[in-house]
Amino acid sequence: MEDPVLYRFCVRAKASPDQPEASRPAFxxxxxxxxxxxxxxxxxxxxxxxxxxxxxxxxYVFD
Incomplete structure (x- = not known):
């Protein structure tokens, strides 16, 4: 089995009904x-x- 690959992502918080789109900045x-x-x-x-x-x-190997 192949090891999983980790990445960094451009994301934003998941939407919620009480949160307007403009207040979810990307990071x-x-x-x-x-x-x-x-x-x-x-x-x-x-x-x-x-x-x-x-x-x-x-x-990612810890002693």
Whole structure:
């Protein structure tokens, strides 16, 4: 099985009925996420493909 790939995303908060569209600014996630996690938490505007990192990357191994 292949390791999941993490990306940073251009996103905004998910819409709610009491929040106008103008108050949902777009931002880039401060840390990499899987595509599924990003879609669950935010309204994804764009996946930043150039930020791809495999989950098994040494930067994610903790001692």
């Amino acid at each position: 880039i996630t401060p840390y990499p996420l899987t595509e599924a996690d990003a879609a669950e938490r935010f309204e994804v505007l764009e996946c930043l493909q150039h930020t791809a990192q495999p989950l098994s990357s040494v930067s």
